Amino acid sequence: MLMVTGKTELERILTWKVNNRGRITKEVEKLIDEGELPIIQKFWKAGQEKKLATEIVRKCCPKVGDEQFRDMRDVLRRSLSQIRGYRELCDRTEKMRKEKYDCKNENHEKRLLKLWELLMPKEDLKARMTDQWQKIGFQAIKFTSLMSGHDPATDFRGMGILSLEQLIFLAQYDVAHAQSILSLSNHPLYGFPMAVTGINLTALVRRLLQCNALKMHFYNTTFGTPTIDNFHHVFCQVFKLFCAFWTRRKPELIYFNNIKDDFEDQLMVHLNSEEANLDKLDVGSFA
Incomplete structure (x- = not known):
């Protein structure tokens, strides 16, 4: 034409x-x-x-x-x-x-323990099944009363290994922000379970990817093929933005889902623009 x-x-x-x-x-x-x-x-x-x-x-x-x-x-x-x-x-x-988390898979178990080591370098796990997992935000449900502790693997249902790898990426390559998020998660008034929140945000960024809402961000920020590390970086950025949004609301945990939905709505406004770039986004621009 x-x-x-x-x-x-x-x-x-x-x-x-x-x-x-x-x-x-x-x-x-x-x-x-x-x-x-x-x-x-x-x-x-x-x-x-x-x-x-x-x-x-x-x-x-x-x-x-x-x-x-x-x-x-x-x-x-x-x-x-x-x-x-x-x-x-x-x-x-x-x-x-x-790929579902499998407690019998040696690599899965090593990756889970790696997450603990990255987030809690000064504290050793007393056992694989332990209440200590709650310190980094796992709900860690007991399957039976015979178990001596809690198993964080149950929290990965739905997002599988993807959510574990994203939490590890955050803890390993964005150390300062990971520790800041962990500190906020333990706030006496505004705290939230870090790992479970991360799994929820994995579900969010995965949904954004699949519905093509992340296209403009990747097209604006990558010089070639978007990689899995680029996607993990999006997770890190979204987690940081969510924490800032959460803190502004000064919420109670019972309102978590409502606030997450509001956050997603505001995020979509930015992602739908031709200037979409999560690296430059600040929640101060949210309505």
């Missing part, structure tokens, strides 16, 4: 001078969904983006010069990597979510 300017729609999109690069990827994705880029299939594999971008720009924009051709190809290549990466990230997170 030729525009009034003499440019094709693809050329117009790929030569936009915008601060939020996610707008370009969003429009490229729209062209793909509408079948406006006949060379490209709905799905393609990693490593094919440069070849695809070269063929598409050459076919759809045959009159551009060599320098502009290279610039447009590189922009399109980036967009294609982001689009494919988002789809693959959705698949990977679902696979992790569906």
Whole structure:
């Protein structure tokens, strides 16, 4: 399609001078969904983006010069990597979510103990089944009265290994904020169970990912394929934002679900904007 300017729609999109690069990827994705880029299939594999971008720009924009051709190809290549990466990230997170915590799985047990070591480096666990897990916010329900302690593994139901890995990522790579969240969780008035809250927020960010609400954030902030670490980073940012939102409300724990729902509504307003970037978001901008 030729525009009034003499440019094709693809050329117009790929030569936009915008601060939020996610707008370009969003429009490229729209062209793909509408079948406006006949060379490209709905799905393609990693490593094919440069070849695809070269063929598409050459076919759809045959009159551009060599320098502009290279610039447009590189922009399109980036967009294609982001689009494919988002789809693959959705698949990977679902696979992790569906992997249930198994107490007989040695790796699962090691990862759970790793979480304790990261959050409570100065306190050793007395046993695998112990009330100590409640200190980092597990509900840790007893299955039977014969158990000598509580098992935190029961809290992972629904979010599986995904939620455990996100809590570990927070505790390992965002140490200061993890300890700040743990401290807030033990506040005598405004405290909340940290681990269980984290599992709830894993459910939130997973839902945002699956309904494509995180697309603009990833398209604006990643230079190529969004990775699982990028997704874990989103979890960390959302947890920090939730804590700030929670503190502003000065709530009682019985209102947790209502406040979480309000938080999600405010978060969606930001994520739906073309400027979506969770790294720059402050709850002070929330209504």
